[in-house]
Amino acid sequence: MTRSELFAQIQKKSSFLCVGLDPDLTKIPRHLLKEEDPIFSFCKQIIEETADFTVAYKPNIAFFEALGPKGWETLAKVEELIPNDIFTIADAKRGDIGNTSKLYAKAFFETMDFDSITVAPYMGKDSVSPFLEFENKWVILLALTSNAGSSDFQLIQNESGQPLYKSVLAKSQEWGSPENLMYVVGATRGELIGEVRKSAPEHFFLVPGVGAQGGSLSEVASYGMNSSCGLLVNSSRGIIYASGEKDFAKASGREAQKLQEEMRILLDKYL
Ligand SMILES: O=c1ccn([C@@H]2O[C@H](COP(=O)(O)O)[C@@H](O)[C@H]2O)c(=O)[nH]1
Numbered sequence: 208m209t210r211s212e213l214f215a216q217i218q219k220k221s222s223f224l225c226v227g228l229d230p231d232l233t234k235i236p237r238h239l240l241k242e243e244d245p246i247f248s249f250c251k252q253i254i255e256e257t258a259d260f261t262v263a264y265k266p267n268i269a270f271f272e273a274l275g276p277k278g279w280e281t282l283a284k285v286e287e288l289i290p291n292d293i294f295t296i297a298d299a300k301r302g303d304i305g306n307t308s309k310l311y312a313k314a315f316f317e318t319m320d321f322d323s324i325t326v327a328p329y330m331g332k333d334s335v336s337p338f339l340e341f342e343n344k345w346v347i348l349l350a351l352t353s354n355a356g357s358s359d360f361q362l363i364q365n366e367s368g369q370p371l372y373k374s375v376l377a378k379s380q381e382w383g384s385p386e387n388l389m390y391v392v393g394a395t396r397g398e399l400i401g402e403v404r405k406s407a408p409e410h411f412f413l414v415p416g417v418g419a420q421g422g423s424l425s426e427v428a429s430y431g432m433n434s435s436c437g438l439l440v441n442s443s444r445g446i447i448y449a450s451g452e453k454d455f456a457k458a459s460g461r462e463a464q465k466l467q468e469e470m471r472i473l474l475d476k477y478l
Pocket residue numbers: 227229267298351352353354391392393415416417418419420441442443444445
């Protein structure tokens with residue numbers, strides 16, 4: 208999916224929501240455990256009830272690969288089920304020496320058909336570039352993450368006082384463009400989201416951390432929105448575990464709709 212196609216979907220649905228698919232066998236409703244593939248049934252029903260309100264789905268690969276070979280089959284089935292006009296993100300946080308990254312990219316962009324993959328920047332250009340060589344596919348580079356430990360490295364300043372996350376933003380813009388490179392920026396980082404926006408004015412940000420991690424959607428929009436929206440705001444647990452009962456899918460749809468309605472107001476305000 209291209210950047211202009213993504214923006215067109217955002218405008219059509221008045222939404223910049225990304226629904227995170229983090230399906231955990233210990234958390235999904237009990238009645239699903241009787242099914243042949245409980246995780247698939249869970250994701251399928253969540254997708255059916257949330258698709259009208261979201262422009263992206265982000266399966267977190269850990270929740271599938273923890274189940275072994277069957278988990279990979281389930282992931283492929285879930286990816287195929289997602290409507291073509293909805294952006295797909297493999298949240299895999301990959302990155303290795305060049306020939307290995309090339310095969311990670313092949314796995315997620317060719318063997319499976321994800322639009323994008325999250326990548327760690329730590330190993331530098333030759334670890335990221337292989338992902339950028341695929342047409343109409345995206346790298347979503349970890350920049351300023353939502354977790355407490357993000358301060359351990361990402362905020363360390365160099366001799367000029369520039370924090371590491373800003374060095375990542377500056378250097379990586381030499382490798383990719385706003386047409387194939389996005390950044391992960393945590394919703395929990397408050398006004399630092401504005402600092403990231405100053406360093407990357409055109410790029411889309413994938414913003415996890417609203418809902419269960421307590422980030423504020425209105426704060427994210429006020430610091431992060433640009434003239435093409437430039438935001439995909441993710442909520443995983445807040446949507447998919449809105450109810451642990453038989454009504455779980457309907458409840459997830461209601462939570463997604465609530466966020467979409469807030470997003471409509473924010474798009475009207477800032478675009
Ligand atoms: O900085 C980051 C990067 C990735 N994540 C992932 O996003 C979701 C958030 O889930 P919630 O349940 O909405 O908190 C999850 O898959 C994380 O691995 C992140 O939280 N922060």
